[in-house]
Amino acid sequence: MSDIVTVIAPVNIAVIKYWGKRDEKLILPLNDSVSATLDTSVMCAKTSVCARPDILENEIWLNGVHSSFCNQRLQNCLTEIKAIARNQKSVTDEFLSWNVRICSVNNFPTAAGLASSAAGYACLVAALAKLYKIQSDISKIARMGSGSACRSVYGGFVRWHAGVNPDGSDSIASQVADSSHWKEMRVLILVVADTKKHISSSKGMTCSVETSELLKYRVEHSVPKRVKDICEAIKDRNFSNFAEITMKDSNQFHAICLDTYPPCVYMTDVSHKIVEIVHKYNEINGDVKVAYTFDAGPNACLYLLEKDISDVLSLIRHMFPTSSNEFVKGLDAPETNKTDVLKDFPMKPLEKDLIKYVIYTKVGDGPKIINDESHLLDAQGKLV
Amino acid sequence: MSDIVTVIAPVNIAVIKYWGKRDEKLILPLNDSVSATLDTSVMCAKTSVCARPDILENEIWLNGVHSSFCNQRLQNCLTEIKAIARNQKSVTDEFLSWNVRICSVNNFPTAAGLASSAAGYACLVAALAKLYKIQSDISKIARMGSGSACRSVYGGFVRWHAGVNPDGSDSIASQVADSSHWKEMRVLILVVADTKKHISSSKGMTCSVETSELLKYRVEHSVPKRVKDICEAIKDRNFSNFAEITMKDSNQFHAICLDTYPPCVYMTDVSHKIVEIVHKYNEINGDVKVAYTFDAGPNACLYLLEKDISDVLSLIRHMFPTSSNEFVKGLDAPETNKTDVLKDFPMKPLEKDLIKYVIYTKVGDGPKIINDESHLLDAQGKLV
Known part of the structure; x- marks a missing residue:
């Protein structure tokens, strides 16, 4: 009989984007990517797992809904961990012969359009690794669930190495710097109203991959230099270099989407307005x-x-009027008074409620095992 | 004493886009481009020019407004023609020692955001070439006024060769096919409401040119093949090849704009909605x-x-409800009844007045000398 293992795992936001696989089945990317892991106190996935002889078949609940276990990516993760x-x-x-029960929830609305699969698979794999007591790099197992999940396996700033081996054995994540390295870094997620x-x-x-002629150039020329440069910017805590590379890579990723046929369009007029405001600011x-x-x-991630949180939140409140009573969620936000910059800001406030709300967070640690008994499954492996 | 020379010249719409100069002063492009010249009966620039000993200084009126002659591009065109x-x-x-008077108007609203400089400079240069009786390729002179103006010097389908000479002597336009070659080709310009x-x-x-890493790849790899392929599609009247290359090149051009730093964003949510509707249709x-x-x-150019005009106009009217009484301008549009396709069209009509109006036109001829005495200047060189 096993105990319940419960883990929480973070979301990550890429600054050098992953876009394009060289192997669809193993989820091997065309290029390296780099991300920051976000604080689990604001956003996280939480997963409880257990294995018992009296469970008749593998079962999973996602955000309270009993879901199909016939999901190739989920099965690949479980099979790989059991094999190890x-x-x-x-x-x-x-x-090893017993079936498992898995229960996973996100503490943030999936409707927000925030990538929940990265946190979810990192959490699942960390929990199963603990359950089966394996000693192994778990980033490449998380990768089999959802590519970017491999970056949620570590805290701080993380690099996912594309690797070159056909079996994916070197397509793993590694930490560039831990969460204490650049304590001042903050993140604002602007959740855009979108239908x-x-x-x-x-x-x-x-x-x-099939249609963009420009993707090849991005993969071979733009990304390698950017990955190198942004890792240096992180190590040196050079914000302006970090920021410029981040913006350029976001723009290039969306350029590739537009160069796809038919084009993939993810940014809206509101997204582009945020871009314009940031450049103007x-x-x-x-x-x-x-x-x-x-x-x-x-959605924009800033x-x-x-030191600039108060001014920037003032700017966002000024430019994007809201009818919400709880516009800024997450960490405690400082006072946001109109500042000198705002008085002369050369753009007019936009119409109301273009941004639904803002999540204020920071860079945080990787998955954590929870020992406070707040499991999602009870001692009998039943849903709490 | 000279007569008045009056010329009308067409607008052109590129299918392989010109984006990026290798020489700013001579207006030499990084890549070849291809366009269709549009019928002057629907949209044109009209220019009257004269030279007289009693004109005290060079003067120009643009759309009825007396404008400065201290415009380098205008002066370059005049100087070049006089030199020839x-x-x-x-x-x-x-x-040659006499001063000139120039009067130019567009018969379409410049506010529509349609490139008027191409028609305007093609018209000016054609009129001056006639006034000074020069025998020479005028496309490279029009190019000095506005790059894409060189393509408005011919009718039908036109290719602007980037050329390789530093002096621009081989950066000229040539006709791929005249306007009678593909008589069935039609054009709809969707003028999008935009502030x-x-x-x-x-x-x-x-x-x-300064910031996009992807532009280099576009210029060296994507465009050469596309120019070759679309010229073949035009010669073969192969609409689906023509159309696919046109769409891909528009998308790639806007991808390059997005890869620029800061990004240049020209398309709006409405533009992207038009893209989605076209692909779905x-x-x-x-x-x-x-x-x-x-x-x-x-603005979209379709x-x-x-044979498909009636159906497509029905689709546009269906998807973009209008409060305008004169929604479709230009050529006489056929009846637009709801067709079978519309009943099952899997997208809901959008809100009213996202498209201001539609211009219905076709491929047409190059600049024409007007001999019907409808000059914009009178016999004394004064504004009519």
């Missing part, structure tokens, strides 16, 4: 104070330093 | 019936064959 456990003899053969259905990132990147300050980055959706 | 005339001894030295100020194409392309028909292309603004 068998190899390492970390648990008994009897234990459009965007093509999934998985389908989009497959289509880009940096220009007025004569300094790069804020960087934007956009994933496969319209990187900035703690 | 002097060389060819096509007019007397006395005639945003877009960066000028001249500034935008300079910024792309083609998909439903199992055939490429319509192609979109977008210049440095949000290429299609005459």
Whole structure:
């Protein structure tokens, strides 16, 4: 009989984007990517797992909904972990024969369009690794669930190495710097009101690989230099270099999406307005104070330093009037008074409620095992 | 004493885009481009010029407004034509010493965001060439006024050769096929309601040359093959090849704009909606019936064959409800009844008045000398 293992795992936001696979089945990327892992106190996935002889078949609940276990990526992760456990003899053969129950939740709305699969698969794999007591790099197992999940296996700033081996054995994540290295780094996620259905990132990147003529150049020429430069910027805590590379790579990723046929369009007029505001704000300050980055959706993720949070939140409140009572969620936000910059800001406030809300967070640590008994499954492996 | 010379000249819409100069002063492009010249009966520039001994200084009126002659591009065109005339001894030295009056108008709203400079400079140069009786390729002179103006010097389908000579002597336009070659080709310009100020194409392309890493690949790899293929598609009247290359090149051009730092964004949510509708319409028909292309603004230009005009206008009216009484301008449009395709069209009509109006036109001829006495200057060289 096993105990319940419960893990929480973080979301990560790429600053050098992953877009395009060289192997669809093993989820091997065309290029390296780099991300920051976000604080689990604001956003996280939480997963409880257990294995018992009295469970008749493998079962999974996702955000409270009993879901199909016939999911190739989920099965690949479980199979791989069991194979390692068998190899390492970390648990008994009897234990390996038992079925599992998995229960996973996100503490943030999936409707927000924030990539929840990275946190979810990192969490699942970390929990199963603990359950089966394996000693192994788990980033490449998380990768089999969702490519970018491999970056959520570490805290701080993380690099996913594309690798060159056909079996994916060297396509793993490594930490560039831990969360204490650049304590001042902050993140604002601007959740954009949006009704459009965007093509999934998985389908989009497959289509880009097949049709974008520019992707090849990005992979071979742009990304390698950017990865090198941004890792140096992180090590040197050079914000303006970090920010400029981040913005350029977000723009290039969306350029590749547009060069895809038919084009994949993720950014909206509101997204582009945020881009314009950030460039204008940096220009007025004569300094790069804020960087934007956009994933496969319209939401903006802004990187900035703690000292500028108050001014930038004032700017966002000024430019994007809201009818929400809880516009800024997450960490405690400082006072946001209109500052000198705002009085002369050369753009007019936009119409109300273009941004639904803002999540204020920071760079944080990797997955954590939870020992406080707040499991999602009870001692009998039943849903709490 | 000279007569008044009056010329009308067409607009052209590129299917392989010009974006990026290798020489800013001579206006030499990084890559070849290809366009269709549009019928002057729907849209044209009209220019009257004269030279007289009693004109005290060179003067120009643009759309009824007395404008500065201190415009380098305008002066370059006049100087070049006079130099050729002097060389060819096509007019007397006395005639060459006289000042000129120029009056130019567009018969379409410049506010529509349609490139008026191409028609305007093609018209000016054709009129001055006639006035000074020069025998010479005028496309490279028009190019000195506005790059894409060199393509408005011919009718039908036109290719602007980038050339390789540093002096621009081989950066000229040539006709791929005349307007009678593909009589069925039609064009719909969807003028999108837009309040945003877009960066000028001249500034935008300079910024792309300086900052876009992907532009180099476009110029060296994508465009040469596309130019070759689309010229073949035009010669073969192969609409689906023509259309697919046109759409891909429009998308890639806007991808390059997005890869520019800061990014140049010309397309809006409405532009992208038009893209989505066109792809969906083609998909439903199992055939490429319509192609979109977008210049440095949000307006769509659709290429299609005459047989599909009625259906496509029905689709546009259905998807973009209007409060305008004169929604379709230009050529006489056929009846637009809801067709079978519309009943099952899987997208919902959008909100009212996102498209201001539609211009229905076709491929037409190059500049024409007007002999019907409808000059813009009177016999004394005064504004009519």
